[in-house]
Amino acid sequence: MDGATQRLRIRSEQVRILYDGLWLPMVSVVLVAGLLLVSLWSVVDQRQMLAWVTAVVLITFARLGLAWRFQRKQPPAEAARRWMIGYAIGSTASGLLWGACGLWLFPVSDFQHQVILVVALAGIASGGAVTMAPVWPIAATFLILTLLPLSLRYLWLGGPASLTAAAMVWLFLGFTLAVSHRWNRILRDNFHLQAEGETREQALRASESRYHTIFQASPLGMLHFDAQGRVTDCNDKLLQITGESRERFLGFDMLESVQSIRVKRAVQRALSHGEGYYEGDYSMLTASGPALPVRILFSGVRDDQGAIVAGVAVVEDLTERRQAEETIHRQAYYDALTGLPNRRLLSERLAQLMAESAHRGEHGAVLFIDLDRFKEVNESLGHSVGDRLLNATARRLTELLRDGDIAARVNSDEFVVVVARIRGDRQQVIDGVNGVAERVMSALSEPYHLSDRPLLVTPSIGFALFGEEQSSATGLLKQAETAMFQAKTEGRAKACGYLPSMHTAAVWRLNLEQDLRLALEGDQLQLHFQPQVDGDGRIVGGEGLLRWLHPKRGMVQPVEFIPVAEESGLILDIGQWVLDQACEALMRLDARQLPRLSINISPRQFGQPEFVASIGRGIERSGIDPSRLQLEITEGVMIDNLIETIETMRDLKRIGVGLAIDDFGVGYSSLSYLKRLPLDELKIDRSFIQELDNSNDEAIVQTIITIARNLHLTVVAEGVESAAQRDFLLSNGCHIFQGFWFFRPLPFDALVAAINDCQSTA
Numbered sequence: 217m218d219g220a221t222q223r224l225r226i227r228s229e230q231v232r233i234l235y236d237g238l239w240l241p242m243v244s245v246v247l248v249a250g251l252l253l254v255s256l257w258s259v260v261d262q263r264q265m266l267a268w269v270t271a272v273v274l275i276t277f278a279r280l281g282l283a284w285r286f287q288r289k290q291p292p293a294e295a296a297r298r299w300m301i302g303y304a305i306g307s308t309a310s311g312l313l314w315g316a317c318g319l320w321l322f323p324v325s326d327f328q329h330q331v332i333l334v335v336a337l338a339g340i341a342s343g344g345a346v347t348m349a350p351v352w353p354i355a356a357t358f359l360i361l362t363l364l365p366l367s368l369r370y371l372w373l374g375g376p377a378s379l380t381a382a383a384m385v386w387l388f389l390g391f392t393l394a395v396s397h398r399w400n401r402i403l404r405d406n407f408h409l410q411a412e413g414e415t416r417e418q419a420l421r422a423s424e425s426r427y428h429t430i431f432q433a434s435p436l437g438m439l440h441f442d443a444q445g446r447v448t449d450c451n452d453k454l455l456q457i458t459g460e461s462r463e464r465f466l467g468f469d470m471l472e473s474v475q476s477i478r479v480k481r482a483v484q485r486a487l488s489h490g491e492g493y494y495e496g497d498y499s500m501l502t503a504s505g506p507a508l509p510v511r512i513l514f515s516g517v518r519d520d521q522g523a524i525v526a527g528v529a530v531v532e533d534l535t536e537r538r539q540a541e542e543t544i545h546r547q548a549y550y551d552a553l554t555g556l557p558n559r560r561l562l563s564e565r566l567a568q569l570m571a572e573s574a575h576r577g578e579h580g581a582v583l584f585i586d587l588d589r590f591k592e593v594n595e596s597l598g599h600s601v602g603d604r605l606l607n608a609t610a611r612r613l614t615e616l617l618r619d620g621d622i623a624a625r626v627n628s629d630e631f632v633v634v635v636a637r638i639r640g641d642r643q644q645v646i647d648g649v650n651g652v653a654e655r656v657m658s659a660l661s662e663p664y665h666l667s668d669r670p671l672l673v674t675p676s677i678g679f680a681l682f683g684e685e686q687s688s689a690t691g692l693l694k695q696a697e698t699a700m701f702q703a704k705t706e707g708r709a710k711a712c713g714y715l716p717s718m719h720t721a722a723v724w725r726l727n728l729e730q731d732l733r734l735a736l737e738g739d740q741l742q743l744h745f746q747p748q749v750d751g752d753g754r755i756v757g758g759e760g761l762l763r764w765l766h767p768k769r770g771m772v773q774p775v776e777f778i779p780v781a782e783e784s785g786l787i788l789d790i791g792q793w794v795l796d797q798a799c800e801a802l803m804r805l806d807a808r809q810l811p812r813l814s815i816n817i818s819p820r821q822f823g824q825p826e827f828v829a830s831i832g833r834g835i836e837r838s839g840i841d842p843s844r845l846q847l848e849i850t851e852g853v854m855i856d857n858l859i860e861t862i863e864t865m866r867d868l869k870r871i872g873v874g875l876a877i878d879d880f881g882v883g884y885s886s887l888s889y890l891k892r893l894p895l896d897e898l899k900i901d902r903s904f905i906q907e908l909d910n911s912n913d914e915a916i917v918q919t920i921i922t923i924a925r926n927l928h929l930t931v932v933a934e935g936v937e938s939a940a941q942r943d944f945l946l947s948n949g950c951h952i953f954q955g956f957w958f959f960r961p962l963p964f965d966a967l968v969a970a971i972n973d974c975q976s977t978a
């Protein structure tokens with residue numbers, strides 16, 4: 217409460233007391249006036265007397281009326297001033313009347329009656345001095361108005377007795393003024409005290425209510441306990457956090473029954489030193505209850521003398537914070553898709569494992585695993601199948617692990633397995649790691665059942681050992697990755713151990729992609745043509761084969777750069793370029809010179825939604841007869857999604873191009889689907905031809921030829937290097953040959969020359 221409001225309150229209190237105490241004095245006033253009327257009737261002017269009494273009664277009634285209205289209205293503090301003025305007018309009028317009485321109704325000649333009048337006025341003055349004391353100016357005015365005229369009257373009378381009387385009246389006036397003033401002081405002090413008390417009480421109530429609000433609405437659990445550590449109160453939040461009922465909390469002894477010695481100590485400290493703290497997992501009341509991660513601040517509550525008489529505990533539930541921390545940790549260290557550790561966590565754990573191994577004299581290995589053709593799976597079957605494949609891979613890897621080993625996913629389709637605690641000499645270690653690599657290989661090569669068709673995916677694995685020489689985790693991972701690239705280069709679905717020489721190869725590979733981009737733009741690519749001949753040596757077709765004349769490295773073989781082109785996606789542009797070159801060649805040579813030309817289509821190309829259309833456009837632009845162009849695809853193309861593959865092949869047949877299955881025999885060799893494909897030609901892989909001396913392969917080649925003939929497909933034998941091979945094939949029903957025995961792949965001009973040469977000898 218500020219000063220102004222306090223003054224306002226005090227004034228309204230003064231006014232209230234003025235009006236409250238008005239009844240009794242007013243009744244007395246009327247009584248005294250009545251007594252005076254009776255006793256002075258015979259000695260004063262009766263008309264004056266009557267008039268005076270009437271005036272007194274009227275004023276009294278007016279004042280009573282005012283008091284009555286005041287009681288009824290209970291006016292607000294702001295109106296106190298007006299009511300005070302009203303009172304002052306009434307009291308002043310009353311004082312004037314009593315003064316007038318002392319002046320005009322003074323019985324000059326009759327001493328006895330004078331005494332009556334003086335006593336009456338003194339009585340009235342004393343009464344007024346007390347009842348009007350709440351506002352001293354009002355009281356003083358009233359007293360002076362009442363008594364001064366009487367004293368003047370005595371002065372006027374003259375003579376020693378009258379002068380003495382006048383002096384006595386003054387004395388009395390002074391005395392009543394002093395009494396009234398003193399009363400006023402006491403009252404005012406009282407008012408102040410009261411107002412201050414109220415202010416204090418109000419502040420206390422406000423603070424209490426504030427605390428109560430905080431206690432109840434706090435986002436923190438709170439409880440009060442007494443000096444003995446017994447819980448006396450707790451808020452709803454605490455019940456909510458702990459899931460306990462209030463009844464269970466109330467009376468709970470935090471010194472005796474508490475579960476944890478650390479909590480007990482914190483309570484004790486709060487009660488002895490004023491503060492205690494606990495942070496950790498804690499089950500509030502029963503050991504069987506859920507253990508919550510909490511932080512509790514205990515504080516002692518002190519009395520006026522500073523002695524601790526109770527305590528408060530503030531309980532913060534850290535569950536959410538803990539969860540958030542765990543989430544952040546998970547996101548930072550684990551792969552969201554598979555739940556495996558990510559590269560960061562792998563690096564940390566690997567470094568740790570390497571240190572431990574070195575310390576124990578043990579060995580370990582890092583296996584870098586990359587899924588072959590994962591991009592194609594993603595593109596042809598969709599990302600959800602890709603994701604499921606990665607998950608399944610992660611599961612298979614985890615199942616292979618022993619305690620202490622790590623499986624991590626470090627990139628889209630790249631996994632790392634760390635095998636630790638391999639003991640023995642170097643050879644035993646290498647054998648052990650090879651065993652692990654084999655197990656990983658066979659586990660990941662099992663068909664995946666993720667869509668309607670079983671999906672076959674192979675891994676390329678590179679591994680590097682640790683334990684002997686000191687190396688860094690990053691360096692080791694790099695080595696394993698390099699070895700993995702080597703495995704890819706060697707034809708995928710392989711495991712390679714790291715050799716220092718691979719480092720240069722890896723650097724070369726890294727540059728290869730960039731160089732290949734430039735090659736495509738800068739005329740470094742060439743399409744060579746390897747003629748195919750029949751039993752009589754006539755050229756009946758050819759295969760287009762890519763060559764890259766690298767400005768620094770010379771001729772780079774397709775086995776080296778095709779995988780890079782596939783992985784980087786460059787194969788799409790390259791494939792387009794090959795198609796254009798082949799069409800141009802067919803344009804420049806008529807059907808008699810070169811009846812047919814085959815080109816190789818990479819699986820990635822084949823899976824493109826735009827693929828059929830681009831073939832159609834190429835043929836249209838060049839105006840060639842579509843049946844002279846043949847597309848060679850590998851079995852890998854149709855493994856993932858047979859239905860879609862058949863669709864695409866049918867579309868191609870509609871355009872009119874021929875379709876050949878390349879490298880037949882090395883792939884997935886499921887013969888059942890061959891029947892369903894709109895194929896024209898089957899190419900026996902050259903590895904079978906080259907091993908023809910081996911009787912087992914003879915049988916294979918014979919089988920392939922039989923199948924092809926049953927399916928009414930043309931069979932082409934690839935990689936024929938000797939007359940013996942040709943004769944064997946010829947006698948078994950294969951009539952078309954491609955191989956160094958006849959021609960190597962030739963530049964266009966050399967092809968033309970070879971054709972002309974053939975035709976002139978024929």
Ligand code: C2E
Nearest residue numbers: 761762774775794816817818935936937954955956957961
């Ligand atoms: P491929 O489709 O099996 O091609 C036949 C490969 O056998 C060619 O190797 C060819 O030079 C080789 N060859 C032919 N006759 C003989 C022989 O008598 N003895 C031996 N040892 N080899 C013979 P090249 O040209 O190195 O091509 C390798 C592979 O690169 C091809 O295998 C094909 O898969 C891929 N490739 C080549 N050109 C293209 C292309 O334009 N596009 C795509 N996607 N792949 C291509």
Ligand code: CA
Nearest residue numbers: 759816848878
């Ligand atoms: Ca081919």
Ligand code: CA
Nearest residue numbers: 878879901934
């Ligand atoms: Ca081939």
